[in-house]
Amino acid sequence: MLASGYLVGPKANLNGAVLNGDDLSNASLNGADLSNTSLHDVNFTGANLTGANLTNASATGGNFTGANLSKALVYGLFDGANLTNANLAGTYFNPLTLASLSSGGIIGAPASMATGWSLVHGYLVGPQANLIGANLNGANLAGVVFAGANLTNADITNADLSGANLSTSILAGVHATGVTYSALTTCPNGHHFGDPAANCPSAS
Secondary structure, eight states: OEETTEEOOTTOBOTTOBOTTOBOTTOBOTTOBOTTOBOTTOBOTTOBOTTOEETTOBOTTOBOTTOBOTTOEEOSBOTTOBOTTOBOTTOEEOOSBOTTOBOOSOBSOOSEEOTTOEEETTEEEOTTOBOTTOBOTTOBOTTOBOTTOBOTTOBOTTOBOTTOBOTTOBOTTOBOTTOBOOTTOBOTTSOBTTSTTOOOOOOO
8 A cells, every 4th residue: 555655554664754644544554663653634544553653653633543553552642633442452552642632432451551541431531632422421530630621511420520630621511410529629610629619510
């Protein structure tokens, strides 16, 4: 397979390649060296990236829906990327930036996780995550840092948000019936739950 003048395939050496905007859906890139690559807005839908090296890759806006990233090294820039239904089994998932990352239906458990992030109910949750419409009903979100995250229309019914940090998060239309807070929960306006000025969503 040829993309932007590069031969793309299993174990391909693509170190430093510029593939911005290319369609690599369903591509076989298992074991490929994608370190230091520019992958802005690349379509990796359904691609096989098993064991691939994405160290220092810049994949902002990349679409990894249904991609297999098992055992891959993911250490680059992933702002605005979509990892819905991606396979992260054994993945070393430590991107430098993850703002506005979308997910859901994640398969498997990463071998390591970016600081401040966790895998809950198939979603990657952390600071500035895109969790619009996420189903986190009944989830254990105690201590999770949601600072700056977008939870518009998300379902957090009966979730445990004890000690969670929701500062500057967007919670428009969120379903929060039965949510558990604690005095250590930080509400969107920066006040702790229980403070008269706190604006955590009503749990009633």
